[in-house]
Every structure is written in C-alpha cells, then in structure tokens.
Amino acid sequence: MGVNNGGKHMNHLNRGARSQFRGSWQQRLLTLYGPWAVVTGASSGIGQALALKLAESGLNLVLVARNRGRLEQMATDLTARYGIEVHVVDLDLGLETSVERLADATRNLDVGLLVAAAGFGTSGAFLDADLEQELEMLNVNCRALLGLSWYFGRRLAKRGGGGLVLMSSIVGFQGTPFAAHYAATKAYVQALAEGLAVELAPLGVDVLAAAPGPTHSGFASRAGMKMGAGLQPQAISEPILAALGRRSTVLPGLLSKLLTYSLMPLPRWARVRIMGGVMDGMTKHRRNTSLSLPEVE
Numbered sequence: 001m002g003v004n005n006g007g008k009h010m011n012h013l014n015r016g017a018r019s020q021f022r023g024s025w026q027q028r029l030l031t032l033y034g035p036w037a038v039v040t041g042a043s044s045g046i047g048q049a050l051a052l053k054l055a056e057s058g059l060n061l062v063l064v065a066r067n068r069g070r071l072e073q074m075a076t077d078l079t080a081r082y083g084i085e086v087h088v089v090d091l092d093l094g095l096e097t098s099v100e101r102l103a104d105a106t107r108n109l110d111v112g113l114l115v116a117a118a119g120f121g122t123s124g125a126f127l128d129a130d131l132e133q134e135l136e137m138l139n140v141n142c143r144a145l146l147g148l149s150w151y152f153g154r155r156l157a158k159r160g161g162g163g164l165v166l167m168s169s170i171v172g173f174q175g176t177p178f179a180a181h182y183a184a185t186k187a188y189v190q191a192l193a194e195g196l197a198v199e200l201a202p203l204g205v206d207v208l209a210a211a212p213g214p215t216h217s218g219f220a221s222r223a224g225m226k227m228g229a230g231l232q233p234q235a236i237s238e239p240i241l242a243a244l245g246r247r248s249t250v251l252p253g254l255l256s257k258l259l260t261y262s263l264m265p266l267p268r269w270a271r272v273r274i275m276g277g278v279m280d281g282m283t284k285h286r287r288n289t290s291l292s293l294p295e296v297e
Contacts, residue, residue, distance in 0.1 A: 025242045026057035032206075032245060033113035033163045038062040038106060038152070040093060040118035040144075043070040046167065046215060047117030049233035052078070053241055059113065060085040062106055066092050093118050094139045099147035112162040114152040116145050119167060121182040123283045134181050141185035149192065153200060161204035163244050166193040168211040170251070170260050174268055177276030178283050186211075190249070197248035206245040212236050213256035231255055 037054050041047030043065035051061055055078040063071045068090035075086035089105045091098055119141045122133060149164055156162030171179060172186030193209035200207055215231040236252035243250035251257045263271045 025238075026053075029054070029057045029113075029241060029244070030059055032161065034059045036060045036062065036106075036109045036111045037113035037115060038064065038102070038111055039115040040064040040148070041167075042074070042117070043067045045117075046212070046233045046236065047115070048074070049237035050115050050117060050165070050240065052234075053237045054113075054115070055082045055084055055086075057241075058082065058084065060087075060109075062087045062089060062109065062111070064089045064091055064093075064102060064118070066090060093144040094136050096139075096143075098144055099151055102148070103151055110159070111152065111155060112159070113165070114148060114156075114163070115165045116148055117165075117167050118144070119185075121179065123179045123182065123279065125178065126180050129181070137182065138185060141182075142188050145189060146192070149196065153196065153205060156205045157200065157203040163206040163208070164193075164196065164200075165208050165210060165240065165244060168193060168209040168249070170211050170213045170256055171275065172211065173260065174263075174271040174275060176279055177272065178279040183275075194248055207248065208240070208244045209249045210236075210240045210243075210252060211249060211256065211260075212240075212252050213259050 037059045039047055039051045039054065039061060042051045042061075042063040044067075047065070051063060051074070055061060061075075061078065061084065063074060063086060065071055068088065071088040071090060075088050078084060078086050087105070087109070089102060091102060120137060122129060122137055145166060149166065152162075153164060156164070166189050168190040169183075169186040171183040172188075172190040174183075176183035190209050190211065193207055197207040197209075212231055215233060215236065231253040236256075239252040240250055243252075251260050263274060266274070
C-alpha cells in the first residue's frame with residue numbers, strides 16, 4: 001500500500017472560481033459531507049464516476065483501489081481541474097488488514113463521506129464456480145464493506161455528521177440464479193444499508209444504498225456476462241449523490257427503475273424465476289450442456 005498527496009499545492013484561485021458554477025446539490029454535498037471523501041473502487045466504473053462528481057463539487061478525495069498508476073493519474077487531473085487535494089491509497093480490499101490500513105491512511109483527515117464502491121461479481125452455474133474466487137468476492141463485497149461501514153460510521157457519529165454510500169444492486173432484491181452468490185452479497189449490502197440508515201440517522205449520519213441496474217463499467221466482462229442495454233456510470237453518479245440524505249435507497253437511471261418496478265408487483269418466487277431467465281441468457285455462452293463437477297475431498 002502507498003499513500004500519495006496529489007494536491008499539496010492546491011490552486012485556491014481555481015477552486016474559488018469553480019465554486020461559482022456548482023449546482024445547489026453540489027454545494028449541499030460540500031457543506032454536509034465535506035471536506036474529505038473516501039472513495040473505494042475509484043480507479044474505474046461507478047467509483048471513478050462518483051469520485052469525479054465529488055471533485056467537481058469541491059470535496060477533497062482519498063482515492064482507493066489496487067491500480068496505483070491509474071489513481072495517481074486521476075489525482076493529477078483532478079487537482080489541476082478542480083483545485084482540490086487528493087490522496088492516493090493503493091490497497092486490495094480483499095485482504096483482512098485492508099480496513100486497518102485505510103484507517104491509518106485517513107486518520108488525520110476530516111472525513112465526512114465514505115463511498116464504498118469497490119466490488120466485483122461472478123456468474124454462471126454455482127457448482128462450477130471457483131471457490132477461492134467466490135470467497136474473495138465475499139471478502140471485498142461484504143467483509144471489507146462491513147469493516148469500513150463500522151469504522152467510518154463511528155468516526156462520522158463522533159464528528160456529529162456525515163454520510164455513507166454503499167453500492168447495492170437491483171439483483172439484491174431477490175435471489176438471482178446463475179449469479180446466486182453475487183446477488184446474495186448485494187442483498188447483504190442492501191439490508192445493511194437499510195438498517196444503518198435508521199440506526200445512524202439520530203447521530204447525524206446519512207446512509208444510502210445505491211442499487212443500479214446493468215451498468216457498462218467493466219463489471220460484466222470480469223463476471224463473464226454478455227450484457228446488452230446498460231447504464232453509463234457518468235449518467236448515474238449524479239442521481240446517487242443527489243439522493244444522499246434524502247432517502248435510504250436510490251435506483252439511479254431509468255433502466256434501474258424500469259426493471260425494479262416492473263417486477264415489484266410479482267411474488268418473490270416469480271421474480272427469482274424471471275431474473276434467472278435473464279441471467280441465463282447473459283451467461284449461457286460460458287456454460288457446457290453437461291455439468292462437470294470437480295472432486296470434493
């Protein structure tokens with residue numbers, strides 16, 4: 001792990017000029033959740049898009065991901081464009097020590113916002129899955145997110161306010177065959193966020209579950225899916241951040257709302273079947289007609 005301050009020589013004139021062009025929702029973000037935001041999964045996809053919006057809103061950033069080179073390039077660009085301070089932390093959240101190491105890296109910063117966007121998915125027949133990869137996904141999507149929510153939740157409550165944004169998914173609203181474990185990790189995130197939103201509200205901490213639909217973020221490629229229509233990360237970043245403090249769950253983008261609300265009147269078993277049919281079509285290309293199971297000792 002390394003830490004880099006990409007904005008030590010902050011351009012105050014540039015920052016002041018930018019502040020004149022912020023929207024009201026962006027000024028609200030800075031006022032309620034600044035001066036520092038921690039963004040995990042910041043090197044690509046939804047995490048990167050959220051980091052860009054936060055920088056545009058004037059928040060200083062701690063960018064967290066495994067790809068240090070990409071993070072340093074982002075830090076250079078964001079510092080130059082928005083006059084903010086940027087720290088870079090290259091960190092694998094699949095490691096048991098990751099939360100402690102990120103805590104150490106941010107200890108002296110007045111963090112008002114955690115955006116936990118790091119995560120990945122798997123797909124295909126559950127019995128064909130690689131167990132080590134599934135355990136790694138469980139560590140990143142759930143264990144690390146739990147630790148970060150606990151640690152930063154305590155910090156935010158102690159400072160008297162702040163926000164947590166946890167990345168859920170529409171697949172977490174029911175079981176999803178052929179992405180069964182990934183959907184289960186997102187159901188965990190959704191339930192955790194909903195509970196914390198009520199529990200932490202009296203302490204001044206706003207908690208939001210962001211549940212997007214299919215998104216062109218590099219996720220499908222890693223998960224081995226063939227995805228058709230999908231959302232763009234840049235298009236859903238603003239609705240996510242604008243919802244913080246106003247509701248406990250947001251379905252960013254029209255596609256997310258369409259897919260969720262169209263299934264909502266159906267019984268849960270029917271939703272599971274329909275989602276299974278959708279995922280079956282997205283993963284059929286990588287499955288054999290006959291299941292070949294490894295030996296289990």
